[in-house]
Amino acid sequence: MAIAFKASGFMPLMPGEMMRAALLSVLPAASPGLTVAEAGPLPLLPEALFPGGDKAGWWLKAAQLDLEAQGIVRREASKPLRLHRARERVQPGHSRPQPSPQ
Template sequence: MSKPNRIVVENVIRPGKTTSVNADMYAAMKIALLAVIPSQAPGLTLADIRERIFAHLPEQRFPGGKGVSWWSKTVQLDLEAKGEIVREKTRPIRLHRG
């Protein structure tokens, strides 16, 4: 059995730390996140984002929402590290595209 495609992700909170994750799951979550995260400040809260991404996730990859919390946080931190999304210095945290 062949291994799934992998992609290396970064973590904005731990610079220099990388992890290898399933590329197909990453891509599905990235598409969903970028579909709901606004292009300009003030952006959306993490709770608003997680609520809205379900409509953009393929059920076959995330059956019944399984793994959504972990994948959304992993992809969020990677996209922040790469500058594709920006975290506002607010409470609660708000994100928008970079």
């Protein structure tokens, strides 16, 4: 199994973190965004962990839903579903939008 390392070089990234980083690397910052199919084969995913893209779909959906729940990614009301990075996100327990980390 391949292990990817964070910038510090010490903490290994888990498959979900790798997928999250890969998805964020391709999503545009504005509407209309991309469909999951348009996001295509995601960069940054190690072939040893996701050989030929196997199991990538499950991890992609999990990362998408997690990023949406955190307000980092937004979905468009369209068919097929389109995603883009959120400009601002609301922190849990806050009523005012907080600046999105870029």
